[in-house]
Structure formats: C-alpha cells, structure tokens
Amino acid sequence: MELHLNNIGHKYNNLDVLKEISFSIRQGEIACIIGPSGCGKSTLLRIMGGLETATCGDVYISGEIPSNTINPLTFVFQDFALLPWRSVEANISLVLEDHPIPTVQRKEIIDSVLARTKLSDFKKALPKQLSGGMKQRVAIARALAVNPAFMLLDEPLSALDSQTRELLMSDLIDLWQRENFTACYVTHNLNEAVRLGHKIIVLSRRPGTIRRIVEIPIPLEERHNHLAELEYSQQVLWNLMRDEALAADRELSNAD
C-alpha cells in the first residue's frame, strides 16, 4: 500500500498551518517528518490518517490493501491514548471488539501481539502501573493487533526518557523487519529520524512547507554500523533546521 499527498494545504480559521505539501510514501518505507514545533506535523499526520480534512489538496492511497488488515491506517500517539480503566489486555481487545472476530481468535491475536512487544507478563496490569515505555509498548501492541498496512506515529517516543527511547527504537526496527509495515513517523528528534527513516521530510516553520526530502540509503538494520554517516546526515538536517527552529521559537514567544 502506498500513500500519496498532492498539494496539501491546511488552515485553522485563518491561520495557515500547511502549504503545498506533496510527497509519496512507498510500500515498506518509513518516512520521517521533522520540523520545528508548531509547524503542522501532527496536523499533517491527522490529515493522512483521515482524522482531519485538509483545506485543499488531496490524500489518497494506492496499491492493494492486504485482506487481513482490520484497520489499514493505524495511529500511535505521543500520549499513548490508553484507556486508564482497562487493563493492558482489555485495551488491545477494545480495537477488536467492534469487528466480527470470534472470541478465541481475539484472544490469540492479543496474546500474539503481547508476545511480539514483550508484554506477556503484563496482560492484567492497569496503565497506571506501567512505566512510560511500557505504556507506549502497549499502544504499539494495540496498533499491531489490527494488522495495519500503514502506521502513523506521532512523536511516539517523545514522552520517554532517552534510555527507554533507545530501547524502543531498536524494538521498532526489529518489528519493522518482521512486519514490514509502511509508516509515517513524526518526530522532532533528529537522531530518531536518521535511525528510523528511509526518507526524511524536513518541514519549514509554520506554515509548514517541504524544505527538503533527505533519503538515507543505509538499511535500517545496518545503521548501527554506520554511525559516522548517520552523524553526518544528522548534521545536514540540523543545518537545514537550525534557522527555522530559531525563528519558530521567536515566533512562539510573541505569538498572537
């Protein structure tokens, strides 16, 4: 499944948030979107996932949607969005309950995604008992449960400390190798972008437009052997972003 954006523009009331955004994400590719805060990354992701309608332009998917997919476009949110009154298991069950899946099979799916995200021991735990990293694992498990063809991740690791982030990043790489999902990954962390992105889309400050698309041709699983190249890419990205970030920062402090 591929996703295409064609000349997307978006306004909130009279605030221009996104402008002339066009790119495509190929099957099995992880595209990272980076940009200063407030430049419309989350808005763009919501537009891609059908949670918001763009003011102009169009988003469409092409290619075949795998028949075993329950929810082709699936989100992972920065704040995890777990129901605090449901256990880990029940949180995952939530997204399956509206579909005609036999109970036995539903249990199998839950067990399988919990195993894949190393959460089997925490089945009955409530979200409040889990650390941030664990909560995001649960959210990822929930996303996997619907067998997504396309994952939309909105700063999934931003609420976590750097050690946990490191662990989850390698988990994500493992997962991607096994599941081979297509993804759009929003972040403001350049290191995450160069570690996880096949292609990095750099947005300017608001109104967000594409400043550049940087491709990193090193396979994800080999990136830890190419730290120097990654460091270089990260530097390139930072050079692109520095002035934007600075300007965006100033803008926020005297925002209307």
Next chain:
Amino acid sequence: MQTKKSKQLKLFENLAKKSLREPEVQVKRPIRFRGGGFVIKPMPWVPPLVFTALIAFWEVGSRSGFISNLVLPAPSEAAQAFIDLAHSGLLIKHVKASLYRLVVGWTIGSLLGVTFGMLIGLFSIARASLFPLVSAIFPIPKIALLPLFVIWFGIGEGSKIATILFGSFFPVVIASYGGVQNVDRNLIRMGQSFNLSWFSIVRKIILPGALPAILSGFRISASIAIILLVAAEMIGAEYGIGAYVLTAGSLFATDQLIAGVAMLSILGLIVSWLIGKAEKALLRWRS
C-alpha cells in the same frame, strides 16, 4: 620584582596547603529539614474522639444545668426518645416510608439526570435546547414548587417522590454534562482512529471517562435528596423521618426532634459511605 614573585608563590603555596587541610578543619553542619508542613495525615482515632468528647460535654452540661433543658435536651433524653420510638414499633414505619421515597425518587432522578447530561454532552441540538432550560431551573429551590407538585401529582406519595426526583435530577445533569465535556479528547480521537462505532465510543470511552464526575454528582444529589425529604414530608405525610421531625418540632418535643435529626444525619453518613465504596470499586483505575 624577585621578592614580589616569591611572595606571590608563597601565597599560592599557603592557599594550596590550606585547601588540602580544609576538610579536616571544616565543621560539619547538618542540613535542616524544611520540606514539612502542608501534608494531611490520616488520623483515624480523632473523629470518634471528637464526637464522644462533644456528646460527653453536652451530657454533662445538661445534667449540671449549665445547658438549660429548654434550650437543648440531653443526648441521653434524645436517645431515650429514640428507644421509645423503636419500642412503639413506629421507627420501622418511619424509616421504611422515608427510604422508599428516597430510593425511588433519587434513583429515577439520578438515572434521568445521567441520561440528560449525556445527551447534552453529546448532541449539539440537545445542548442548545436543554442546557439553558436546565440552567434556568437548577437554582430554583424545589421546596417552593412543592404546592405545585401536590396539585400535579396528588398529596400522596406522588408529590413527595417528585420533589426528591426533581431535586436529585439537576445536579446529576450538570455533573454528567461536565464529565462528558472533560473526557480526554485524545482518547476519543484514538477511538475514531481505530474505526470504533459511535456507540462503542460512547459506551467504552465517554461513559467510563465521565464516571468520576457522575459519581460526585450522585454524592451531591444524595445529600440534596435527604434535605428535600423533610420538605417533601411536610405536607400530608403520616410516616417518615421528616414527618416525625416536623411533628416533634411543632410540639416542641426537642428530644424527639434531636433523635430524628440524628437519624437523618446517620442516613446521610450511610449514603456517603456507600458512594465512597462505589467510587473505590469503580474508580480503582485512577492513580
């Protein structure tokens, strides 16, 4: 020049020596704890102590004549009135009549309240049409409407239940509406992103999310229901704790009055304890 330099060197040397020696010379001063205060500790033995002390003081005051019997009867007299009531077999009748009105009025009022609160929280048309109405009627003291209720629902149980029902309805509407408003938007968006049906989102995300607010609405509506019980039993009630208190009041039988008021207070405590239990059981997920 030479001397100046050597002087400076000496100074540095001295300083260096001093700093080496320093740890031994320094006085150890403990850091004063200043993080205390503002922490409420549970003191389970205090409330019974306060109650006992107060009642003991009251009893002693009454017996010694320090508190005039005309002003306030002794607690033992009130207790005696209560025992008499129990012996006469009327206690059960009073309590039964009141509990019936409370349970029926409060249950229907609260359930309707949750329903209307959810509707107002979920539908723009309900919000636009019902919310101003609710806001306008909420502050009216329902006691003032009692004569109307008597005309509408009859002098029997109807008007009494209607008063309690009406009184418990509004706080629950406002609380449930507020609860729906306060449900984390991100959770709703999550539900939508997984294609949950509208009904599923309401039942599995919005309702549980609003539950804490709904339960505090129940707490308020329960106390209002008890307050209104006395008012509702003002007209044409043969039995009921409220009726008992009112009769005692009009006869200046202050011992019976205190006994009745104590019953109402205990009823309130029991209801509050029950709701506390319900909160504990239903809101275990809260940290």
